Amino acid sequence: MPRTDVVKVILPESEIPTAWYNILPDLPGEPLPPLHPGTGEPVGPADLAPLFPEALIMQEVSSERWIDIPGEVIDIFKTWRPSPLYRAHRLERALGLTPGKQRIYYKWEGVSPGGSHKPNTAVPQAFFNKQAGTRKLTTETGAGQWGSSLAYACALFDLQCEVFMVKVSYEQKPGRRTLMETWGATVHASPSDRTESGRKILADHPDSTGSLGIAISEAVEIAAQSDDTHYSLGSVLNHVCTHQTIVGLEAKKQMDAFEDTPDVVVGCVGGGSNYAGLSYPYAADVLAGEANTRFLAVEPDACPTLTRGTYAYDFGDTAGMTPLMPMYTLGHDFVPAPVHAGGLRYHGDAPSLSGLVKAGLYEARAYPQVPVFEAAVMFARSEGWLPGPEPAHALKGAIDEALAARAADEERVVLFNLCGHGHFDISAYEAFLGGELEDLQLSDEDLAASLATLPPQPANA
């Protein structure tokens, strides 16, 4: 029986995991390699060298199940890790769940300096770059969480940081920009006139509100031009998902302290990293035949990569400079409607997560933003924390799982990742409370048009 006298479990610093879990060697089937954008040949470590330091490239392609976390990185993690894991007693009561029968838990990643899970990878990425002699990192950011997390990490290691911020967010969220500048970063609205890729988009679409794909093209272009500058990505890549597994590794210990085990693990998916982070340590048990946990990935209706996208090789960016990755995609020049979950507006998803969905091990579901904000407000009024619009999608999925179990009179333990706070998303809450939030649907025609731009597929894919 689970302990019902506990609200949260906070582990001591000595319980911070000392190794990350790399899911690559445990994935079902033969891995499909990323392909070079020019030649179509599998990408080797040398192809990635202009963008990433060797240590991160080795992690990207590693077949080791466990990767040591450097002591210097753990020392910085002690600022906010281990993060707390809560039992949502008050939310359960507000939902009218059957007492004790449907139980909801959440891992709370909003306690980091950046306010989300993103510093879990920003700090090691800055560390490995510093070690390799990098002087400047470039990156893209959507809602600003990744840019601010990388700005924070660069400040710790005395690295310069240049951020291309999706224009719609740059305008909607000036607070995030100021936060990045406070940590010492330089921020440009993307598309910008500072790069070839940005100027090309502006020439064709002067009113472009930008996308993560465009901003990635700009950041990669700058990094590829100089030896002392590298590029840093906040999601999708394998080393990023691996860094985030610290979340799930802690969560497992905390669920043990609650003397409970999740039946379903839920997360929101932008590029897949926070959900990979919480869920992969649980997926490891399922892949080893030792558990039958269910997994539910939640995304916005307006950017339905897993639920309406195609599994294919596609570029990670709009200009087609990144390797081709096998993943669910909406097409690399997809520009989603400006929904408030800026972190979930990416056209693709992590190849590892895409593979798990394709294999039927992970389920996926999409929600429109109005019911998502209803769930977020209910959560704020019961549990107190203000969810970011992105994890509010996971929250909505978790609530629906618990309500479905109540309707079926079943026991169900739900664990979700509350991967960031919404303190910089007040304008979205304002729109919702004022009844002005709209559900922005993606039409079949727009989806088909975007998918028509997929690059030619290799014969064996």
Ligand SMILES: *Cc1c(COP(=O)(O)O)cnc(C)c1O
């Ligand atoms: C960036 C971000 C996301 C989306 O990215 P993933 O890689 O899918 O996790 C979700 N939530 C928050 C709070 C974010 O900052």
